[in-house]
Amino acid sequence: MGIEVKNIQKSFNKKKILSDVSLELEPGKIYGLLGRNGAGKSTLLSIMANRIFSDSGDVLLDGKSVFDHDEALGQIYLMSERNLYPEGAKIERIFKLTELFYGSFNYDYANELANKFGLDVKQKFGKLSTGYRSIFKLIIALAVPARYIFLDEPILGLDANHRELFYRELLDNYVKTQKTFIISTHLIEEITNMLEHVFILCHGEIVIDGDVEDVLKKAYLIAGPQKDVDDYCRGLNIIGKENLGSIHGNYVYGNLDDNRILPDTVSVERMDLQKLFVNLTNMEETKK
Numbered sequence: 001m002g003i004e005v006k007n008i009q010k011s012f013n014k015k016k017i018l019s020d021v022s023l024e025l026e027p028g029k030i031y032g033l034l035g036r037n038g039a040g041k042s043t044l045l046s047i048m049a050n051r052i053f054s055d056s057g058d059v060l061l062d063g064k065s066v067f068d069h070d071e072a073l074g075q076i077y078l079m080s081e082r083n084l085y086p087e088g089a090k091i092e093r094i095f096k097l098t099e100l101f102y103g104s105f106n107y108d109y110a111n112e113l114a115n116k117f118g119l120d121v122k123q124k125f126g127k128l129s130t131g132y133r134s135i136f137k138l139i140i141a142l143a144v145p146a147r148y149i150f151l152d153e154p155i156l157g158l159d160a161n162h163r164e165l166f167y168r169e170l171l172d173n174y175v176k177t178q179k180t181f182i183i184s185t186h187l188i189e190e191i192t193n194m195l196e197h198v199f200i201l202c203h204g205e206i207v208i209d210g211d212v213e214d215v216l217k218k219a220y221l222i223a224g225p226q227k228d229v230d231d232y233c234r235g236l237n238i239i240g241k242e243n244l245g246s247i248h249g250n251y252v253y254g255n256l257d258d259n260r261i262l263p264d265t266v267s268v269e270r271m272d273l274q275k276l277f278v279n280l281t282n283m284e285e286t287k288k
Contacts (some may be wrong), residue, residue, distance in 0.1 A: 001062040002026045003076075003148060004178070008057035010043055011202075017043050024231065025148065030174060030184040032212075032273075035201035036281050043149045044201065047189030049078035054095065061148075074102055079137045081153055083120070084105045087126030088259055091136055094125060101152045102144045102278040110143040113169060115164060123225065126247040130157035138166055142173050155190075170194070188274040200277060202284040213271065219271035220256065223249040228265045251264075251279040 003025040017040045025031060027130050035041045046052045047194040048059050050066050050073055058065050061072040085094050091114070099105035114121050117135045128136060134156045141149050155163050171194055174181060183191055199213060200208035208215060226248035233250045240251035251271060262268065273278075 004060040005044075005048060006058045006060065008044065008047055008054045008179075010040075010047065010054050011086070011272075017204050018047075019181070020204060021057070021201075021204070021206055023199055025180055025182065025207060027147070027180055028178040029180055029196045031058060031180070032187060032188075032191060032195040032198040033182055033201065034198060034277050035186040037153060038202045039201045039281075041201055042152050045078055045080070045182070045184065047154050049076050049150060050072070051078060055082065060227075071161060074075075075146050076148045077102065077141055077144045078150040078152065079089075079141040079152060079154055081156060083133065085125045087124070089125050089126060091119065091121040091123055094136075095140070098140055099143060102146055104145045106143040106145070107235055110139050113139045113142060116169070124169060131159065131162065132157075134158055135162065135166075141170060146179075148180045151181065153185055154183065155185060155187060163187075167191070167194065178243075179249075188277055189272070192273045195273075198273065198279060200280050207284060208276075216270060219273075220252045221249050221251055221269045221271050221275070221278045223247055223269065224263070224266035228263045232263065232266050236266070238281045239276075251275065253280060 004022060005023045008021045009016070011246070021044060027137070031228065033041050034043070043052070046282060047054045050100050059067065061075060064072055066072040066076065095105060095107060095110055106121070111121065119132060119135055125136070133156065135158065138154055138226070141151060155189070158166065167190070170181065175177065183195070184190060192212070195212050197211050198208060199206055222233055229248050229250055233252060234257070237254040239249050239253050240241045242249045253276065
């Protein structure tokens with residue numbers, strides 16, 4: 001059945017962080033949760049994993065609330081920037097502690113990943129660099145038996161080689177286990193090809209909720225002389241503009257009218273997910 005988030009609201013110190021957020025996660029998919037700093041991504045994931053409480057709303061796993069439901073919580077693992085582990089504990093010891101909470105931890109796989117990433121499992125957690133703390137948390141996320149893995153800024157401090165290795169291992173893990181992953185990251189361009197569905201969060205509200213392929217089918221860059229471009233785009237949903245010399249570009253999100261006549265001076269190109277995210281969230285910021 002999957003996870004259903006229903007009308008979640010959350011405020012801190014009277015400031016609204018999440019406003020009536022609803023979404024669904026189907027089993028066996030890779031999702032992206034995108035948003036600018038302060039959009040509420042980490043708060044939402046923490047509520048879904050029952051790390052913090054919402055003011056109202058509910059999160060259901062297979063139809064049952066995850067709030068105060070130990071069996072449901074054992075199916076969800078959240079990797080976040082917060083360091084919840086004892087500074088003096090060795091990595092191999094934390095693997096064992098993780099098994100106490102989730103059961104059947106895959107030690108062979110964890111040690112294999114540690115070897116690939118160059119992580120010494122006899123090292124103490126407190127001695128790890130920022131990058132290796134992220135690697136350690138990623139290894140746990142891939143080795144726990146939970147069905148739903150939430151990755152909040154998972155590549156913090158990782159160099160390009162380690163990021164590439166992580167993406168390969170995540171996809172390999174996904175193919176073999178059919179777990180459900182939700183990834184929240186600022187490096188949108190690097191993860192676009194692995195995402196099946198995307199949520200874009202802005203000012204505590206979901207502004208995009210759709211399969212990546214369907215979302216990008218409605219994302220366009222209309223370019224050419226400014227007057228011709230503006231005439232063609234009249235009545236369309238323009239989410240951003242840019243100029244490069246004499247060439248003007250309008251970023252448009254939505255269906256184009258097939259009956260519009262496209263001038264020879266105007267080109268229509270597809271927008272990538274990162275461009276869509278930047279222009280859409282800039283527009284939402286301007287509205288506020």
